Amino acid sequence: MDNSRENFVPIVINKLKDGQPPVIFGVDYPTPDGTCIRDYVDVRDVARAHLLAADASTELPLAVNIGTGRGRSVREIIDLLLNETDSFVKVEESDRRAGDSAILIGEAALAEEVLSFTSKYSLEDSIHSLFV
Numbered sequence: 001m002d003n004s005r006e007n008f009v010p011i012v013i014n015k016l017k018d019g020q021p022p023v024i025f026g027v028d029y030p031t032p033d034g035t036c037i038r039d040y041v042d043v044r045d046v047a048r049a050h051l052l053a054a055d056a057s058t059e060l061p062l063a064v065n066i067g068t069g070r071g072r073s074v075r076e077i078i079d080l081l082l083n084e085t086d087s088f089v090k091v092e093e094s095d096r097r098a099g100d101s102a103i104l105i106g107e108a109a110l111a112e113e114v115l116s117f118t119s120k121y122s123l124e125d126s127i128h129s130l131f132v
Contacts, residue, residue, distance in 0.1 A: 012078055016082070019089070024094065040068070040126070041067045042121035052116065052117055058114075061114065
């Protein structure tokens with residue numbers, strides 16, 4: 001499990017463990033539910049991509065995005081975590097943070113082209129794996 005204090009999923013999990021409500025910063029973005037959308041990729045997929053790159057027999061580009069190529073909203077992530085933990089806390093909504101983009105999704109086509117990489121784990125599987 002990613003325990004970084006800077007990453008969204010561990011922040012929400014730690015809030016739930018402490019009985020505190022998770023906070024959504026910004027609910028007025030031009031997205032379907034008004035919250036930021038991000039590309040969440042499972043660390044197991046990232047590790048597999050690194051192994052593919054290490055085993056590559058041809059020269060690779062200097063940079064290759066590793067992601068799912070699909071975005072999920074902050075609200076969706078929180079809902080998945082609430083469901084997985086059977087938590088019933090009320091989510092707090094706050095103002096946007098300066099600098100947060102509405103949508104950030106990794107362009108994964110190059111990874112597929114040069115590494116034959118596509119993500120294997122769904123977001124639901126990834127979140128579930130944190131609790132088993």
